[in-house]
Amino acid sequence: MFSFGGGGTRTVPRSPGEGGKGSRTALQRELQSLRSEDEETPIPFIPGAVVPRVLAEDLDAVPALPEALSSLSGATGRKGKLYMLLIFFVLLTMPAIVVAKLAENFSSYFHSKPPSARSVVQARAAWFMGGGEDAGTDYxxxxxxxxxxxxxxxxxxxxxxxxxxxxxxxxxxxxxxxxxxxxxxxxxxxxxxxxxxxxxxxxxxxxxxxxxxxxxxxxxxxxxxxxxxxxxxxxxxxxxxxxxxxxxxxxxxxxxxxxxxxxxxxxxxxxxxxxxxxxxxxxxxxxxxxxxxxxxxxxxxxxxxxxxxxxxxxxxxxxxxxxxxxxxxxxxxxxxxxxxxxxxxxxxxxxxxxxxxxxxxxxxxxxxxxxxxxxxxxxxxxxxxxxxxxxxxxxxxxxxxxxxxxxxxxxxxxxxxxxxxxxxxxxxxxxxxxxxxxxxxxxxxxxxxxxxxSDEHVALARRIAAAGAVLLKNDPIPKKSDRVLPLKAGQKVAVLGAACDQSQDVDAMMKEWTAANYYVLGGSSRVLSPYTVSVVAGLKGRGLDVRTSAEDSLAAAKNSMVGSDVAVVCGGATAAETKDRTTLSLDQELFIQGVVNAGVELGIPVVVLAFAPGAVTTPWRDAATGVVTMFHSGQQTGHAAADILLGSVNPSGRLPVTFPAQEADATRPCESANCPYTEGLKGGWHMYQGLPVAYPFGFGLSYTEFEYTAGSMKTNSDANGRRGMSVNIRNVGARPGSDIVQLYVGFPVSATTQDEPAYRLRHFKKTKELQPGESEIIEFELSPRDETIWDSSLNMWDMVFGDYTVFVGSSSRDLHLCGSFGNQLGSDQTRWVPLGKCRLENGIAKPTGA
Known part of the structure; x- marks a missing residue:
């Protein structure tokens, strides 16, 4: 900023990004805007430019330069004074320009707009590490x-x-x-x-x-x-x-x-x-x-x-x-x-x-x-x-x-x-x-x-929520052959319970970091969204006649059920970091039980939609016509629930946990300082071994059906010690769908394996979406690691020799094919029983030929 006396204050444009010629050009523009045609005093360094009249008069008012400064500038009079003003200007502004330029470079080095969504691996840049990534990098x-x-x-x-x-x-x-x-x-x-x-x-x-x-x-x-x-x-x-x-x-x-x-x-x-x-x-x-x-x-x-x-x-x-x-x-x-x-x-x-x-x-x-x-x-x-x-x-x-x-x-x-x-x-x-x-x-x-x-991410969230939904029960409608799900266009559907229309109160949730609801967990994993969709909102506009009762009132629910073709009742449980759940029941257990009982009385099929943070108990399951569970599914919960209920997505999810028959069968958290894992190797779903369960680990239904037939079984290990087998999965239903094929392996019976579970999940594969009548061959490989146990005395994996059993099924308790092979010390040739239908021996699946 320059002060030109009686001429007022004039600002010469400049920015941290402008220096050298850029600053000079800006000065030229400013001074030329003041040009008077009859002025004769030239402006230094700018050919053809002359000092405006008002500036010339201001220069005349400035006292004469000392002799030392006049000799330094090489000029006297107006020209010398103008030289010195420009020199002072440069000395005053240059440090600011330099600092601003450094700041700009510094900022650009450490900060910029976020990168676009693309594969970072394909665009790795060389920087302080001295080159890009490659397989030979010596980290x-x-x-x-x-x-x-x-x-x-x-x-x-x-x-x-x-x-x-x-x-x-x-x-x-x-x-x-x-x-x-x-x-x-x-x-x-x-x-x-x-x-x-x-x-x-x-x-x-x-x-x-x-x-x-x-x-x-x-x-x-x-x-x-x-x-x-x-x-x-x-x-x-x-x-x-x-x-x-x-x-x-x-x-x-x-x-x-x-x-x-x-x-x-x-x-x-x-x-x-x-x-x-x-x-x-x-x-x-x-x-x-x-x-x-x-x-x-x-x-x-x-x-x-x-x-x-x-x-x-x-x-x-x-x-x-x-x-x-x-x-x-x-x-x-x-x-x-x-x-x-x-x-x-x-x-x-x-x-x-x-x-x-x-x-x-x-x-x-x-x-x-x-x-x-x-x-x-x-x-x-x-x-x-x-x-x-x-x-x-x-x-x-x-x-x-x-x-x-x-x-x-x-x-x-x-x-x-x-x-x-x-x-x-x-x-x-x-x-x-x-x-x-x-x-x-x-x-x-x-x-x-x-x-x-982004819209793409929201769509993916919806797809994931539907892929993880598990259909647990889908019985026929009373006095009809059709199953209750999927819902059909034009049906009168009573949507019942506060959990079907839960709002996302962001302000209330932010007051406590462990606050949770049926969409999100409490604690460090919580991600809140103001765009969360409820089940009621997801079902509306999907071709149904939706009747809602967004309260846990049995009387109100019955009123909505009268005249309806089907009822959907929602319940849920919450969970949060820092504390364990005190019960495996849904919060609305009594309300749900009342609704399904009312459905039996009124002859109206009832579908229970359960929002679960893990395993839950389902004492109302026998009276319900259909059951769907969704683990906490975030902002697209309602849309994904509607996709499953209406059949625009065929459910393919399978339980990653067991739903026990009763809460008393589940392992409780330790209440004292020492917590011995007394179950040993029989933790997880194995804790229910020998007990009835409501829905087993790996279980889930589809709107279509699949048939399992045995393929090849190559039990002689290859050069890498791997054994192979295959299974043919055929869609024998009327809708396209995918299945999850699960491979379980039982160890040979010996002193070293007596503490092992009866069989362990080793591998699984999801089929492609199979059209009605279409088949897919699913191939499995067993690696040497699959045939080992941990030897604590040697601190290493140790091969177990003897006869193994293999099971292929759609859950840990729905085993369709069984077989066996022998792993003999020092031999690649093994005795084996091909995959075939399983037989039950004392409640345990066994190969038919074993």
Whole structure:
């Protein structure tokens, strides 16, 4: 800004991006706008430009220049004075221009608009790491070279998080934040919870991200490809919001059906289910979206009751066979990080347990990334010596420098290297750092304002919610041959109960972080959306005559049922982090029982739609005509429910958990400090072995029917020790549909296998959508690992020899084909019984020819 005396104030345009010729051109425009044709005083450096009359008069009013300055400028009079004014202007403004330019470059290096949704892996850029990714990258050498350049303070930046005041993340910080090391070009590490999408911890985030179905919905889909798509899309939203680490997947195998976090745990009740879905989740995030995955919670974290003090007691064989496989699958998929859990394991806090963190995870599984603590899980700095590499969220001071001085030489450097390796190898740093905001500086816009969701993501959320819906019962309408589902256009449908029309009260939910409803879980996995669709809203406009009674009043329900063709009654249960469920009943159990009884009295078929956070009891099931369960399915719950009820989507979901016949049959959380896993290897769905159940693990119906026939069985192992078998699946119904084909294996009977369950799920495959009359051959392979048990004395997997039984079915208790083969020590040739119809012996399926 220039002051020209009586001529007033004139502003010469300039910006941080303009310098040199740009500034000179702007000055030229301003001065030429003041030009007077009769002025004769030329303007220095600008050919043809002359000083306007008013400026000339102002220059005349300025006292004569001292001789020293006149000689410096090389001119006198008006021209000399003008020279000096320009020199003073340059001296005054140049520092500001330089600083602004540096700031611009600095900002562009660490911050830009979020990247477009595309495969990050295909567009990896070369930056401070010195080149792109390739199979021959020596990550250890790269990380070691960086660490060698770091100061002590810079090393601790990467192992001791920042960004919290008490229990609350600071403005502009993520759920977890590791500061950048700008001197070496190392970006921030920015973490957010991820079990149902980008966690909405601030009201400003709500509506900017998708509220996805919970992980247990993916478990119920039994579909690795769909899990990949879910993780990739979720990762794209993380990228858009500025995050580069997703705190998921959570993979703990269900032991306690009452666990408040079971809906977060993608493994359901069986490690083999987790083994198949977890790699898809990890790779979808990392390879598909360039977001680092964190598998959690390691280990034996099976209940919320006493969650920071309970001592889970299980021997090595139980850990390796029942609870470690999903974690090991994540490690084999290249997961960037592992989160250790709150609980104790065999007397030591999990994060401070050298046996499970260093011996089992890092040495025997070969995990090369970093281990982070759960939030405030550490009980002291001894966790670093046990193998934990990062303290989250960092404000407990456990990894402060003065507390880690006693660590062995090189341990801090190893902690830093593991973090660097995990981030780089995951692809989370594969975009140039100009795509990343810098936590603590400029992440506010990404966190709170950027809209990361899309119509495509909402459509995918709807598809996933429908794929994870499970049809449990579908009886014929009384006195008719047609089954009650799918609903038909024009039917008069009474939609009953408050759960069918539950609203999403965002303001009320935000007041308590563990608040939950029938769409979302409470706690760190919660993602709220103002666009959540209820069942009533989903059914309207779909060709039905919908009559609603949005209250849990039996009298009102009966009034709506009179004259209706069918009734749909909704009920649900909620669950949240920090506490276990006190019951497996639905909240509306008595209301539902009353409605189904009224249906029997009035001759009206009743469909029960149950929103479940895990296993539930169903005492009303016998009186109901139809039963559908949906695990908490996020913002598209209502549309997905309508898709299933109307048959626009043929249900293909299967239960990832058991629905017990009665609550008393389910394992309860331990109420005392010590929690021995007395069931040993018979946890999960095996806990109901020998007991009747309402609906077994792996069960689910379709609107069509499938026929199983035996294919080939190649039990002589190949060069890789694998055995193969195939099954032909034929759609014998009238509608297109998909089936989930499940392979179970029983070990030879011996002293070493007497504690094993009767049979274990080993593999499963989902058929393509089969048209009526169409068939598909499903092929399975058994690897040598499938024929081993954990030998605790040798700390390794040990082959079991003898006669194995194999079962192929549509659930753990619906086994259609049985066979057997022998694994003889020192021989590739084995005795075998081909797959055929099963026979029952003392209630247990056996091969017909055995």
């Amino acid at each position: 250890e050498a790269w990380a070691k070279g960086l660490v060698a350049q770091m100061t002590t303070e810079e090393k601790f930046r990467l192992i001791d998080a920042r960004g919290y005041s008490g229990w609350t993340a600071l403005e502009g910080y993520f759920v977890g934040s590791i500061l950048a090391v700008p001197r070496l070009g190392i970006p921030s590490i920015k973490m957010q919870d991820a079990e149902a999408g980008f966690r909405t911890i601030d009201k400003r985030m709500i509506g900017t991200v998708t509220s996805w179905p919970c992980a247990l919905v993916l478990s119920a889909s039994w579909d690795p490809q769909l899990t990949w798509k879910w993780a990739e899309a979720m990762g794209q939203e993380f990228r858009a919001k500025g995050a580069n680490v997703a705190l998921g997947p959570a993979v703990n195998v269900h032991r306690v059906p009452f666990n408040g976090r079971n809906a977060e745990y993608i493994s359901g009740e069986d490690p083999a289910l987790g083994e198949s879905l977890v790699p898809a989740y990890v790779k979808g995030l990392q390879e598909g979206a360039g977001v680092a995955a964190v598998v959690k919670h390691f280990t034996l974290n099976q209940q919320e009751t006493l969650r920071t003090t309970v001592n889970s007691q299980a021997d090595a064989r139980v850990r390796w066979e029942q609870y470690y496989p999903p974690f090991e699958a994540a490690v084999n998929a290249g997961v960037a990080a592992v989160m250790c859990s709150y609980n104790y394991v065999n007397g030591l806090q999990a994060c401070s347990n050298h046996e499970v963190i260093t011996d089992d995870l890092k040495s025997r599984m070969g995990f090369e990334g970093w281990v982070m603590s759960d939030w405030w899980a550490l009980t002291g700095p001894e966790a670093a010596a046990a193998g934990t590499d990062m303290d989250m969220p960092g404000n407990d001071d456990n990894f402060a420098k003065h507390k880690l001085d006693s660590l062995p030489a090189g341990r801090v450097e190893e902690m830093v290297m593991r973090t660097l390796i995990g981030m780089r190898r995951s692809g989370a740093w594969s975009e140039p750092p100009s795509f990343d905001c810098r936590v603590g500086c400029d992440c506010g816009d990404s966190l709170y304002s950027v809209n990361a969701t």
